Amino acid sequence: MYKSGTELKKALQEVTRQTFGELHAKFNFVIPRVYTAIFNRKMAEMNLKITARDIDEEFNKLLEEMDQKAHANEDNFSILLEYSDKALSAMENEDKTGLKSIQAQTAAFLDNMKELEQKAYFDDITGFLNRNGLRKKVCTSSGQLQINGSLFFIDLDHFKHINDTYGHQYGDAALKAFANLLTKELTFVCDEKKFLCRAGGDEFVVVIEEESVNFVRSTFQHLQEKAFMISLKDQQEPLGFSFGEAMFTVGNEFEKIVTIADIQMYQNKNERRNKSL
Structure with a gap:
């Protein structure tokens, strides 16, 4: 078991990093239930035994943050699927006005996603990578x-x-x-x-x-x-x-x-x- 909070933090960071790495390599978005499955598998692969009692308030907050981000990514993916369904329906019904509206909504949504990715991977002061x-x-x-x-x-x-x-x-x-x-x-x-x-x-x-x-x-x-x-x-x-x-x-x-x-x-x-x- 872990002798200090620092050791526990390093272990959690490592298994979290590997979990996110595998998720984004395969899907480029996060689904909570898939995240949990990979996280548990990575824990077993790394022979980590971290019980709920080991995780103090600080780490609980960290996990809550990650869960919120995971839900946000799942919601974004659901929105794209919804737009796709609406676009298919509009094409089947030859609704050109509706299709243009959906195309505009999709473009705006993807622009917003690009902006979020910019903030996630680039430094806002220098423009360099973070x-x-x-x-x-x-x-x-x-x-x-x-x-x-x-x-x-x-x-x-x-x-x-x-x-x-x-x-x-x-x-x-x-x-x-x-x-x-x-x-x-x-x-x-x-x-x-x-x-x-x-x-x-x-x-x-x-x-x-x-x-x-x-x-x-x-x-x-x-x-x-x-x-x-x-x-x-x-x-x-x-x-x-x-x-x-x-x-x-x-x-x-x-x-x-x-x-x-x-x-x-x-x-x-x-x-x-x-x-x-």
Whole structure:
């Protein structure tokens, strides 16, 4: 049994991740009863024994949230089926006006779904992929990388100072400025070979397929040496960064590679601090 809440949380996160991965790989939507069946099977496969008593209030809330999302996805699928039935009926009755109305409703519904997907997989400040979006692009449903290359973990310098001094509005401006810098400096890598992600806060992740890794590494090293300045309230502020790299091959666990790159990033940050003393 689990010795701590942290161990329990990790176990729940892992079985939940695998369950959602299998669901979306097969159906691209969630049906609650299917989710439950896969969840229980994954629990058995992973030899996990989590009783109801093991799950405290925090995890109950998490499960309730997931259940609500599952019902929402099932409802969306039902709506599409309903529109399809109405469209077939309209065509059989040669109701052109009704068919146009249904087509318009369906288009609006799908646009709304696309907007929800945008929020689910993309960062609203930079336009980059978020962490979920990155996983969807480069991983299998079970969280294994499906390309060869390198993952770069980037952390901005003194970002807290910008937020505290100028406010979060200007912090967002700094994030956009750095995202624009990355986009500009990595234009030599074709879009199919690079994946740009804001992982959260002032952290970015860049995944590059193996053909361009050496050039990208050199680009980051060069950018570190330059004094990249941004304008905030008529003031010029430097925006440096530290980065770490972890090379990977097909089949490596995504989260493990992120952890390795994160550790390398902190080593790089400490080395840069020591040089400035």
